[in-house]
Amino acid sequence: MDALGLAGPLRAALGTHKILTDHQELRTYECDGLAHYKVTPALVVLAESTEDVAATVRACAEHGIPFVARGSGTGLSGGALPRADGVLIVMSRMRRILEIDAANQRAVVEPGVINLQLTREAQPTGYYYAPDPSSQQVCSIGGNVAENSGGAHCLKYGFTANHVTGVEFVTPAGEVVHIGGKAPDAPGYDLLGAVVGSEGTLGIATQATVRLTRSPEEVKTLLAAFPDTDQAGAAVSAIIGAGVIPAAIEMMDALAIEAAEAAVQCGYPAGAGAVLIVELDGPAAEVAHQFDEVEGYCRANGAFEIRIAADDAERALFWKGRKSAFAAVGRISPDYIVQDGVIPRTSLPEVLRRISEISRDAGVRVANVFHAGDGNLHPLVLFDDANEGEAERAEEVSGAILDLCIQHGGSITGEHGVGSDKAKYMPRMFSDEDLDTMQLVRCAFDPASISNPGKVFPTPRLCGEVPGRHKGPHPLVAAGKAELF
Amino acid sequence: MAAILDALKAATDGHVADATAEDHVAGVPAQWVASPGSTAETSALLTAAAAHGLTVVARGAGTKLAWGAAPESVDLVVDTTRMSHVVEHAAGDLVVVAGAGRSLDDLERDLASADQRLGIDPPRRGTLGGAVATGATGPGRLFHGAVRDLLIGVRFVRADGVAAHAGGKVVKNVAGYDLGKLLTGSFGTLGVITEVAFRLHPNPAAQRWVTGPASEPSRIQQLASALAHSQLALSAVELDRSADDSSVAVLVEGTGPGVEHRAAEATRLMGEGSHETDTPPDWWGTEPASPSGVLVKVTHEIARLGTLLEALDAAAATTGLRVALRGSPAVGTALVGLAGLDGDDLAAAVHGFVAHLRAGAAAFGGSVVVLEAPPEVRDGLDVWGPVEALDLMRAVKDRFDPERRLAPGRFVGGI
Incomplete structure (x- = not known):
């Protein structure tokens, strides 16, 4: 039986209204937040209970049909990308x-x-x-x-x-x-x-x-404008080096600020080559003291304007520019790739310089937005898909930035996940033995490889039987289409 | 035998010795002790062990080696203490990478030069690898999180000798499965940990402890809840309770002026009889007294501490045992020591005590695990108790160690 064949039995078991097979309806679910990967699922199940999910998965397991779970579909690595031969289980109705x-x-x-x-x-x-x-x-x-x-x-x-x-x-x-x-x-x-x-x-x-x-007793937020990212980065190092653990330290460079201004008019200081948002929270007695320290480190490292949020409304305005940055980039570029690399925080100045060189050499603009406190970079690689070759060049720049992160002892993803998008980069960070070992966990949970297959791991692998229970080669292995693990 | 010994020596540059009585694991005699000096040597050693079908128990300082069930057999003890070097202390990044055999004490000295610390402070301070393998924590867990939360990278060797790593040396990293968490608290049954990377924290500028009396379960519950709910951002909340004496102490850390203010507030909150000190009370971060040699770990929902304490009192009254407890009530963990009986009476009483507590565990929402007990007490006792999702755990074990050679029988459900 194929995935579409499950429609009848699942309608009978779960109720007709929870099963979608109409092509137009299915297309609603063809991608997640990483919209340039699109696959129309064979069948969508709108689960309303644990039992709905379990019954759907049991049906998939019985017939060896792959399934993919999806929440709100905001993921940025294609983790909820459907399978054309599989069932997409949508969890958003389970919202109690x-x-x-x-x-x-x-x-x-x-x-x-x-x-x-x-x-x-x-x-x-x-x-x-x-x-x-x-x-x-x-x-x-x-x-x-x-x-x-x-x-x-x-x-x-x-x-x-x-x-x-x-x-x-x-x-x-x-x-x-x-x-x-x-x-x-x-x-x-x-x-x-x-x-x-x-x-x-x-x-x-x-x-x-x-x-x-x-909830903390006190929250204080400042926005500091610097001439360039080097000085903003030095301020971050000074703050962390002094033993302060802020709730957040965020940085945006000039191009990211320009985009945010165009999109949400956040009113960041004019002429800034970089802005930092630093938020401290905790007991009032601690925050007051540390906030003065943070302000001092910003000034000492060249901040030419510091604004302190007077109330929640002003704090929200500081954050508005930052939190809307990804979407805002659409104002200055028709297309863009959101990257999600991680580096040791102390490598920040060097890595930013290298990114700007890569960007200049390739003729591809890169806007930088990042969680500076933990070295999690979100370079936004800008391109226009209407111009031939630009998408490919942007993809190359994006990959080069990940290589840079790995060279500095970092990671290919800090929070967006590997998903469909970065599975191919996993071997740059992990050896075959590492990936084989992770695959042992996969095989323990999902020996038939039907739970979101094709994500995270670069090569399709099959789970051998536990030694001592061998049967014979899997047809895909015999055909040379997969390697047996 | 000689061929096996030669193979083990070849793998470890000769660092193999015949085991002595001191190398027993929970009373189970071992054959050899090998001390590999690197991940590569550990890999060669476990490859040789696999070729000869040897059962293997990993050991750091050996402080918690008797925890869990006794292994079914121990052909080879893998001593990790030669892997004790600091690979990298990236002070600016608040990260350290070190061999699994480095001791917590040595690492503490390494980090002190940068005014930093690793937030793992179990009562038994052995090696880093041992802390990970047992998941042992102390008072600092409230602020720093558990071992699993601080471990950002791990290198280990599987039963078949294959060396692997997961995670890395940056704190924020979601590439691949987080095998470090799976290994944390796995008691050496999935692999031999050879190198670990941890997130560090800066030392606070100031510390102050506030200690106050509290003996009735309801009063302790009320106080613990008030402290947990306060906005004082306490670094630790600890309870010391025995038949004679009982007190709650909190640790306030931060800037000088901030700590002064918050400690005063904590003193007010803790009420009559509470007082501030610049050093911890002498029981802080230690195990409860246990003349019987029995050490029990109990967990609970934080709002049901009172229920747990009542259950402990009832179990003690029923069995004739005396209970001493040291716990982290704002986290939901406690260690319990037992006294008052010995010999056959002790075994029967401990079995009854554990059964009594487990019968009431739903009421405090936690679990009861006998970490350590003399062989005659352990005999016939399910030290781990009921375990959820055991089939999945067995499936994981089957994949990592299909021949069941790593600490066989030491872990839950006979894993």
């Missing part, structure tokens, strides 16, 4: 916040719950959900769990992986299992650590228990 348990500093949510919605619901109790990807107004917590999403404030508060304490999870065999919970350290392997950030390749989370963080 099941419990805000402030006393235990936990919330229990369905995967379709929007990130910011949880913070809004929790706030009256004095708590919030700390991981804050820039897409937090629309991205889902299930997607965050799959991608181990970060955000501006993960410098101090960590990533999604540090905030998920339990999941209800449908395995690729269609079994519902519970991992972790509200208490820490459930006995056994830390499967949660493997599942969070596995980009949908180990199964589908149908419920997440997450940490709620106490």
Whole structure:
């Protein structure tokens, strides 16, 4: 049976309204936030419950049909790119916040719950959900769990992986299992650590228990304008070197500022070659003291204008320019690639200089937006697809920037994930042995390789039987189309 | 035998010795002890061990080697302490990479020169690899997170001798599966850890402790909840409780003026009898007294600490044991020591105590694991207790170590 053949049995089991097969409706789901990869799925299931997900996965498992889970579809690495021969399981109807348990500093949510919605619901109790990807107004917590999403404030508060304490999870065999919970350290392997950030390749989370963080007593934010990125980078090093751990330190260069001004009129200081946004939070007595220090380091490193947010409205305006930067680039370029490399923070000045050389040599403009505190760069590589060869040149520049990150001991992705987009870069960071070892985890969870296949890993690999239970070569191996692991 | 010994020596440049009584693992005698000096030597060693079908237990300083169930057999102890070099301390990046055999104490001295620290402070301070393999934490966990949260990269050798790495040396990194988390707390059953990379934190400019009395479960719960809910951003909240004495202490860290202000606020919150000090109370970060040799780890939902304490009191009353507890109530973990009985009486009482606690575990939302116990107590006792998703864990083990040669039987469900 092929994927479309599951439509009948799934309609009968789940209800007609949850199954989409109409081509126009299916096309709604042909891509995620990385829109230049498009695949129309054979079938879409709009899951409304754990049982819907489990039944769909069981049907897929029975017939060896691949499936892909999708949250809000905001991912930037093509992690939710459908399979033409597979089922796309859309989780966005599972959007109930099941419990805000402030006393235990936990919330229990369905995967379709929007990130910011949880913070809004929790706030009256004095708590919030700390991981804050820039897409937090629309991205889902299930997607965050799959991608181990970060955000501006993960410098101090960590990533999604540090905030998920339990999941209800449908395995690729269609079994519902519970991992972790509200208490820490459930006995056994830390499967949660493997599942969070596995980009949908180990199964589908149908419920997440997450940490709620106490709202800080005080939040103070400043925006500092520098003549260039070198000086802004030096200020960042000085702040971190002094032992201050800000909630966030963000940097934008001149081209990124220009785009943000054009798009959202954020009113950043004129003539800035770089701006820093530095946010401190915590007990008022600490923040007041450290804020003065931060201001001093900015001035000492050449900041020519410093603005301090007087209230939440002004703080929001500072952040508006930063959080809208990706989309804003559309104002100055018809097309662009968002990169997501990581470098040790101390390499920042050198790497920025190299990026500008690469950009100049290739004749491709690069706008830089980044989480400066943890060295997570988001170069925006600008091009016009209407001009022949520009897309290819942009792709080359984008790849060269990743190579630069790896050369400096960094990573090809800090928060967007590997997905479809970066699987080909994985061998630049990991040896065959490393990838084979990761594949052991994949094989333990998903021996048939039907859970979001084709993502994360560069080469299609099949899971051999555990030694001692061998049967004979898989047809794909015999045909030379896949390597047996 | 001679051929095996030669193969082990060839792999480790001769660093192999016959095991002695001191090399027993939880009472199980070992045959050889090999001390590889690098990941490459460890890889050669485990390849040789695989060729000869040897069972293998990894050991750092050996401080927590008896934790968990006793392994079914130990042909080879892999001593990691020759891999004790600091590969890189990138002070400006707040990252350190070091051999798994480096001790926490040595690393602390390395980092002090840059006024930095690794936020892993378990009561038993062995090696970095041992801290990762057992996931052992201390008071600093509230601020720094667990071992899994600080580990950013890992290099290890699989049962078949293949060396692999995951993660890296930058804090923010989502490339590939996070095998470091899977290895954390895996008790040497998935691989031998040879090198680790950690996120560091700057030393705070000032520290102050505030300690106050609290003995009744309801009062301790109330106080712990108030501290957890406060906006004081405490670095640690610790509880010390025994039949005779009980107190709660908190650690305030930050800038000089900030700490002064916050410690005063904590003192006010903790009420009558609480007082500030510049040094920790003497019990801080240590294990509870356990004359019986039994050490139990209990976890709980933070708002159900009172329920746990009542369950402990009831289990003690039922079995005739005396309970001493040191815990991190704002995290939800505690270590429990036992006293008051010995011999056969002790074994029966501990079994009863554990059964009693586990029966009530749903009420405090946690788990009960016997980390350490004398052989006669461990006999017939399920030290790990019930485990969820055990089939998936077994599947992981099957893939990493299909011949079950790495610490067989030491982990949950006989893994």
